[in-house]
Amino acid sequence: MCGIVGYVGDAARNVSALDIGLDALARMEYRGYDSAGIAVVRPGELVVEKKAGKLANLLDQIAADGGGDSSRFAGSTCIGHTRWATHGRPNDVNAHPHVSFDGKAAIVHNGIIENFAELRAEIEAAGIELTSETDSEVAAHLLALAYNAGPTAGDFEASALSVLRRLEGAFTLLFTHVDEPGKIIAGRRSTPLIIGVGDDEMFLGSDVAAFIAHTRQAVELGQDNVVVITRDSYRVMDFDGTPAEGRPFTIDWDLAAAEKGGFDSFMMKEIFEQPAAIRDTLAGHFVDGRVILDEQRLSDDDLRQVDKVFVVACGSAYHSGLLAKYAIEHWVRLPVEIEVASEFRYRDPVLDKQTLVVAVSQSGETADTLEAVRHAKTQGARVLAVCNTNGSQIPRESDAVLYTHAGPEIGVASTKAFLAQIAANYIVGLALAQARGTKYPDEIESIFDQLEEIPAKIERVLGLKGQIHELAEELGPIPTMLFLGRHVGYPVALEGALKLKELAYIHAEGFPAGELKHGPIALIEEDLPVVVVVPSPQGREILHSKIVTNIQEIRARGARTIVIAEEGDESVRPYANFLLEIPASGTLLQPLLSTVPLQFLSAEIARQCGNTDIDKPRNLAKSVTVE
């Protein structure tokens, strides 16, 4: 949810922690943009600036206060935060950093401190007045209380550890104190924190984008780990102070991958990166006639034992899971259940050692999906993660992982990660089919070949951008929009509706086309735009003819139809107000193509509605690390 950054540089070199911290915050803003704040830690003094709204508001305020050139902000250590509000409104007071009652300690926090009410009462009983409505502020006061008196008095490290041991919930916390301005102490439980190891400088970030401009050397922290950083060292331990090891790794994507590369938004750049995302996700997974998973900690024997598959995921990842159900049931003849992750563990699903749970998550941090994984493991199920973020929590807690190689996705609305998830889910299906012998090797090879043709076909679909721009202009203002599909077109309809809601803030619904006459058809009125995803006329003809009938039904009631159909499918032309043609593909692979026009459409309509910042839709955050 929130983005966290920390920096310790060399005071003798006069580095500006403020400039480095603000730059890092800009890269973390996609994680939360309700407010932003930064604290520069100087000997005996904290300089804190925080402001509600996007980072730009904070930058304006700092500029008004003299900016990076003023001596007021001089300092070589800072912590910063971009917020996605959980407890307390997004206003200046609730923005982080939070400062202790004595003005000497500052903290930033991502996650939720579940026992904050109890801690708050204790702090108030000590005569301290809390100023914000957040759960986070307690951590600053607890640190100061521990540092000022009692067994940890005067010991910053012991004080921070004592605070961490008292907290319940999910959190990443960065602690600073004016008595030790060259040091940051940070602890994490179930939310992310990565160390960036520079040359005479040390970084902390919710993800590597925070410091990729400065170093590619990173260290991942384990669960319930603490790190103490100075400009030239980092030391990892657990909450009791027992030394622990981080996992060093080298970041394999560069700054350019996180920049807009000439596009006016990250989302648009990421839409155009989809051919590469699919190509990279498929690469290396079909070698010498065999499907290969990444970190295959499940043997073929394990896959043969599976008698049921559950897919758990949220949002777009859930839609990719719906597609996995169609593919796996068809190729492997195994029952597949797909469940929104936030519902999974509360429903008491029937799981055992023979159940394979596939957890799909771009970030690998989504709290609902992580908790579903944990629940599945307590029930003895095997868990396979499909994830885009190397070393994140969900793959770490899973038995096996298949990485989608979509590269960093910064736009909050998922595009390339979603397509890569579909491809990865299909690789899982093919791996199961191979292990269980439900498909002949040449059939698997043929499906893989068709998958490998998809990137070139997506390139052609990208050519529809101009046509979709005109379509959106012609549509004009719209109050609502419906999306219809059958079979694999149904998850595409759901994804199209989600994109429009997220980006344009317009009400939208996706339905199975056959369900229309069981209720939703009552919504159809003159000029209502309805998107229909039409399956290939080849292969499953019955699907095609049924949906052509559905288009006629809605046209007869005055709807404006936006039809996505295969090139050369003349049968739909008479009923389409707008026809968007995509290349032919196998039935199951069509979503990899039919989703793309809907991404463009939502972006274009969003712009028309005045949402110029499609990378950061209101109220949303990229990684949802709270349940």
Ligand code: M6R
């Ligand atoms: O990181 P994850 O894939 O676990 O995220 C899941 C959803 O939060 C995510 O797909 C969300 O729905 C996107 N904003 C959709 O565009």
